[in-house]
Amino acid sequence: MDNHPYAVCIEACDACAAACDHCAVSCLQEPQPKPMARCIALDVDCAAVCRLASGAMARDSEHAQAICALCAQLCEACGTECGRHAMEHCQECAEACRRCAEACRHAALHGSVGAP
Amino acid sequence: MDNHPYAVCIEACDACAAACDHCAVSCLQEPQPKPMARCIALDVDCAAVCRLASGAMARDSEHAQAICALCAQLCEACGTECGRHAMEHCQECAEACRRCAEACRHAALHGSVGAP
Amino acid sequence: MDNHPYAVCIEACDACAAACDHCAVSCLQEPQPKPMARCIALDVDCAAVCRLASGAMARDSEHAQAICALCAQLCEACGTECGRHAMEHCQECAEACRRCAEACRHAALHGSVGAP
Amino acid sequence: MDNHPYAVCIEACDACAAACDHCAVSCLQEPQPKPMARCIALDVDCAAVCRLASGAMARDSEHAQAICALCAQLCEACGTECGRHAMEHCQECAEACRRCAEACRHAALHGSVGAP
Numbered sequence: 001m002d003n004h005p006y007a008v009c010i011e012a013c014d015a016c017a018a019a020c021d022h023c024a025v026s027c028l029q030e031p032q033p034k035p036m037a038r039c040i041a042l043d044v045d046c047a048a049v050c051r052l053a054s055g056a057m058a059r060d061s062e063h064a065q066a067i068c069a070l071c072a073q074l075c076e077a078c079g080t081e082c083g084r085h086a087m088e089h090c091q092e093c094a095e096a097c098r099r100c101a102e103a104c105r106h107a108a109l110h111g112s113v114g115a116p
Numbered sequence: 117m118d119n120h121p122y123a124v125c126i127e128a129c130d131a132c133a134a135a136c137d138h139c140a141v142s143c144l145q146e147p148q149p150k151p152m153a154r155c156i157a158l159d160v161d162c163a164a165v166c167r168l169a170s171g172a173m174a175r176d177s178e179h180a181q182a183i184c185a186l187c188a189q190l191c192e193a194c195g196t197e198c199g200r201h202a203m204e205h206c207q208e209c210a211e212a213c214r215r216c217a218e219a220c221r222h223a224a225l226h227g228s229v230g231a232p
Numbered sequence: 233m234d235n236h237p238y239a240v241c242i243e244a245c246d247a248c249a250a251a252c253d254h255c256a257v258s259c260l261q262e263p264q265p266k267p268m269a270r271c272i273a274l275d276v277d278c279a280a281v282c283r284l285a286s287g288a289m290a291r292d293s294e295h296a297q298a299i300c301a302l303c304a305q306l307c308e309a310c311g312t313e314c315g316r317h318a319m320e321h322c323q324e325c326a327e328a329c330r331r332c333a334e335a336c337r338h339a340a341l342h343g344s345v346g347a348p
Numbered sequence: 349m350d351n352h353p354y355a356v357c358i359e360a361c362d363a364c365a366a367a368c369d370h371c372a373v374s375c376l377q378e379p380q381p382k383p384m385a386r387c388i389a390l391d392v393d394c395a396a397v398c399r400l401a402s403g404a405m406a407r408d409s410e411h412a413q414a415i416c417a418l419c420a421q422l423c424e425a426c427g428t429e430c431g432r433h434a435m436e437h438c439q440e441c442a443e444a445c446r447r448c449a450e451a452c453r454h455a456a457l458h459g460s461v462g463a464p
Contacts, residue, residue, distance in 0.1 A: 004370065014362040014402070021406035022352065024276070028269040037260040044256070044276060045177050047406075051399050052168050054362070058369035058395075061161050063190055070186050074179055120254065130246040130286070137290035138236065140392070144385040153376040160372070160392060163290075167283050170246070174253035174279075277409050284400050293393050295422055302418050306411055 005112035006057035009068065009103040013057070016075060016100035017050035019093040023082060026089035039081050039090065046078035050100060060112060069108035075101035121228035122173035125184065125219040129173070132191060132209075132216035133166035139198060139209035146203070155197050155206065162194035166216060176228060185224035191217035237344035238289035241300065241335040245289070248307060248332035249282035255314060255325035262319070271313050271322065278310035282332060292344060301340035307333035353460035354405035357416065360444075360451035361405070364423060365398035367444035371430060374437035387429050387438065394426035398448060408460060417456035423449035 004010065024043035027036035053071040056064045079097025082090040120126065140159035143152035169187040172180045195213030198206040236242065256275035259268035285303040288296045311329030314322040352358065372391035375384035401419040404412045427445025430438040 010366055018358055018406040021403050025273060025407045028272055033265045040260055041257060045179055048168055052164055055369050058366040059373045063161055066186060070182060126250055134242055134290040137287050141291045141389060144388055149381045156376060157373060171253050174250040175257045277404060277411055280400055284396055288393060295393055298418060302414060
């Protein structure tokens, strides 16, 4: 799949989904999860949309661009929230979200034709 | 969950996802699946987005409205394609898509507050 | 879809997924979410598996029975954990999990042929 | 996430899901998709279970091993079917399924502790 037109963005979505899932459970294991409630909720949303986008691109769906546009929006929101917390799992998730948001914005604009 | 603010739209999304999944496999079992290729592809996309939207609403996600807006778009595309085919599974799927598109448009505009 | 061979179990899975998602976010909004960490984690798992099972049955997948067997296992674990907590969202989720576990065990044993 | 205990298996699941999704749409675009109907159906099932397993491992779910055992079973079935067809997308998918089945069998037996 390395030569799939959407390969870069699929990989960014898969990595972001895993980082979000890992961040969510790590937040729950913090001594005080209460301040992490919004972070956990966004992690769950973002992971779900990243996996949807990854599949849509792998299927070269005619709606892949619209789905990537939504995914970019979720990744930005999740990355911003995660970026506010110092824990390593949040910082790693914030970085994965930023990378995925950028890849999804690119895919949303250019589709599989404009893949880098 | 019957008194969940998004109950009507969650139910419409679940019903649409099941109708799409059922339509996809029924199309594959037709003697000539080739003319159904786009219908199958849209069924798979639409089922995935309906299940995403259903979950986002059940979690009262802050992105539920944006997700419902996308879901309405997918449902319209899938319903239009299914509506072109005379088979019962396509006609039932087209009807489920139309109902879900309407419920999702409403949810996208009004959120959980404006639930009917 | 009301006459779908798996209709009863599909509906139980959809209802359970929604109850789990609702329970997860409600747990997060409790004043003290820490004791709810395992409940939230199981809610997220259970919702994901219920949506997978629902789709597999709607597609009349040849692996639907194996997937329902796994789903029954997840629902039992989640229902047991939710049943330990007095909050209404947990009690409702426990009940949805119990109903879904029963429907999935039946589907796992009998497939679409033995649908009630 | 490269040092995540399940990193190898998460990556195998993500790669397999993408290969299955790609294979499904490629089969639909064949001049004669009818002989590919079972391949397409298994691709859709396998992609769904791979994404479920990937998420469960990323969340270090207490049910990750049971989910990986099911995923191995789906991957074997899908890989065997894909392996019967000469097209490049089927052969690539068969190989991704075989790698994922092996990684999932290992994860199912050893959990995150026994990760290679």
